[in-house]
Amino acid sequence: MSEPKTVTLESARDLAMAAMRAHGFGEPEATATVEALLEAERDGLPSHGLSRLPFYLDQAASGKVEATAVPRVDVDGAVVRVDAGHGLAFPAVAKGLEVGIEQAREHGLAAVSIARSHHFGVAGSPVETAARQGLMALAFSNAPSAMAPWGGNRPLYGTNPIAFGCPRRDAEPLLIDLSLSKVARGKVMLAKKAGKPIPDDWALDVDGRPTTDPDAAIAGSMVPSGDAKGAALALMVELLTAGLAGSHFGFQASSFFEAEGEAPNTAHLLLLFDPARFSNDFLEHAETLFSAMLEQPGVRLPGERRYRLRREFDGRLRLPGELVAALEEHAAR
Amino acid sequence: MSEPKTVTLESARDLAMAAMRAHGFGEPEATATVEALLEAERDGLPSHGLSRLPFYLDQAASGKVEATAVPRVDVDGAVVRVDAGHGLAFPAVAKGLEVGIEQAREHGLAAVSIARSHHFGVAGSPVETAARQGLMALAFSNAPSAMAPWGGNRPLYGTNPIAFGCPRRDAEPLLIDLSLSKVARGKVMLAKKAGKPIPDDWALDVDGRPTTDPDAAIAGSMVPSGDAKGAALALMVELLTAGLAGSHFGFQASSFFEAEGEAPNTAHLLLLFDPARFSNDFLEHAETLFSAMLEQPGVRLPGERRYRLRREFDGRLRLPGELVAALEEHAAR
Secondary structure: OOOOEEEEHHHHHHHHHHHHHHOOOOHHHHHHHHHHHHHHHHOOOHHHOHHHHHHHHHHHHHOOOOOOOOOEEEEEOOEEEEEOOOOOHHHHHHHHHHHHHHHHHHHOEEEEEEEEEOOOOOOHHHHHHHHHOOOEEEEEEOOOOOEOOOOOOOOOEOOOOEEEEEEEOOEEEEEEEEOOEOOOHHHHHHHHHHOOOOOOOOEEOOOOOEOOOHHHHHHOEEOEOOOHHHHHHHHHHHHHHHHHHOOOOHHHOOOOOOOOOOOOOEEEEEEEEOHHHOOOOHHHHHHHHHHHHHOOOOOOOOOHHHHHHHHHOOOEEEEOHHHHHHHHHHHOO | OOOOEEEEHHHHHHHHHHHHHHOOOOHHHHHHHHHHHHHHHHOOOHHHOHHHHHHHHHHHHHOOOOOOOOOEEEEEOOEEEEEOOOOOHHHHHHHHHHHHHHHHHHHOEEEEEEEEEOOOOOOHHHHHHHHHOOOEEEEEEOOOOOEOOOOOOOOOEOOOOEEEEEEEOOEEEEEEEEOOEOOOHHHHHHHHHHOOOOOOOOEEOOOOOEOOOHHHHHHOEEOEOOOHHHHHHHHHHHHHHHHHHOOOOHHHOOOOOOOOOOOOOEEEEEEEEOHHHOOOOHHHHHHHHHHHHHOOOOOOOOOHHHHHHHHHOOOEEEEOHHHHHHHHHHHOO
16 A cells, blocks of 8 residues: 555646546546546545546446446436436436426426436435525435345345435535445445454345355345345335336446446436425425424434535545556556 | 124225214215225234224314315426325325326326325325336325434434335336334334333433333334434435425324324325336336346245235224224214
8 A cells, every 4th residue: 555645626636637538538527527526525425536536447448438428318398318328427417417407497396317327426416416406306326236135145236325405594405315235335345454354234145144254245245224124225226216217227237346347337316306396485394393403412414524524625635645646547548 | 902803894994984974074085094994904004904093083073183174186397286184194195196197197207295184004005006007106204203313312203104116017016115213113012012121222212222111112212224324214204295295394293193282284295207208118127126036035025915915815804892892983973
């Protein structure tokens, strides 16, 4: 492991953009991707930040990701269909969201279904954008399989995030962003690196039995959050995303980390609601609930941690030395 | 406790209808309610069956439930607003669903927001109806508070069900129906009746500490399914239901069981998707996932247990003697 490097947001942006351009990504697609990754860094979510970019670029080099894909949007009533064309997710999500917000204002609600996509990134990001424009928003994504159906032992579903954003009166949106595994798979990876066992309620081995061995866990499956209920919700997310979009279910999708193979072809669904079309004084009414929550010591509104880290962000990123080196290599390609 | 009584479905229907008519419920409203309760009995869900009716009727007698309420439906784009008028939920849900299905066919998707309502009943029921007509459907409801926000100790949210129905090719719909508490509150009630302790991970006392005492649990709050994640989802459901509808949040809603007080004024949200507007061959694609699930020994599709009990139902109900007596008393009113 090389030493971490401290870089400014601007130089990180320049480096990431150069690396994407070198792989043939168009300017709007590179911008949407790099800005999303930098936002994740800024918000204290480095697992969804620039560390992902070398994987994306290796996949662009192998042709698993279509670098020159331009998302296509097609509107039919309250349904917005987006074809990400086996490019990266971010430009497709951004374009779909823009059109979806217009449609939600017209019809009262809209669904944005994004097909032939890739890693969704921070699920809370598009719902936050929508909530800042006054809409309530839900986001779902599937992902390569990591969780078995309840009672089974072979992974079929991704850890499938659900995110929810709700506008607030004179305050930043309420922001829920969770995945449906009990713990993030990254925690198992960290234990493996550290050579440590994991608690026996995080994962199952290939025979569906609880395991404390990180290797057995990685070969096996993650335990769903809330056991059978989380598995059921992950199945629901598969059907709302890949099912509606006609994309790959988790068990059909290739890895987001390996350069070889066919495109992952995962899918996302955004649901956008214009609260003004449902009832009057939504913002005022919602505050009665938030006030009741905040009256209780120890209760925070979901999203607060992310906003605090964002406020505290000083414009400098501490990146692993290998990551900077990898991006420089991609840029010099 | 008196002996259970075995009655035919027909005689149970006649008795329940007579009891509702005696309280001034209109014929369509009584029919929607009684049929929903009988379906719950038939499907092996007696906690949502006829045992609820005496509570509903006591609330009609006190004026907490508006017996003569007729649900009003108002369509605005893809949004269907239903005012249950402080009547029971079932007629409002049925009418909203009917209009919502039409709107989903027109716009590709529709939302049905039901305000000023009461106990939602079996959340899986409306999504099953929609799925049988070829739509994918989500249902959410709030309820009087039983769960605290994460980190807090005073209940603000109901155990808020989420249900999901998905049409299948040549098979009964896939049906997910879950509440966001770790275990149903009814299990704590049963332990209390039996004078037995409960496991320490089911509920918290009024100070937010795990408890094995059923009384302390009932005074306190239920543990959310998946801990912080379940609490976040319950908050999301409050905002999607009572938030959008302008109805009471869980902590503002009065009990579904006590006859006194103001109307509960809870709310529901149905989301209806026409899969044909999202992609081609949805039914065929979805079967690839269901087949992969069923290849694993021990895996069942959600909803199977309910369908099996329904198939095995012999048209006879075993009802508690007190329940039959209470309904007879209401009918003779």
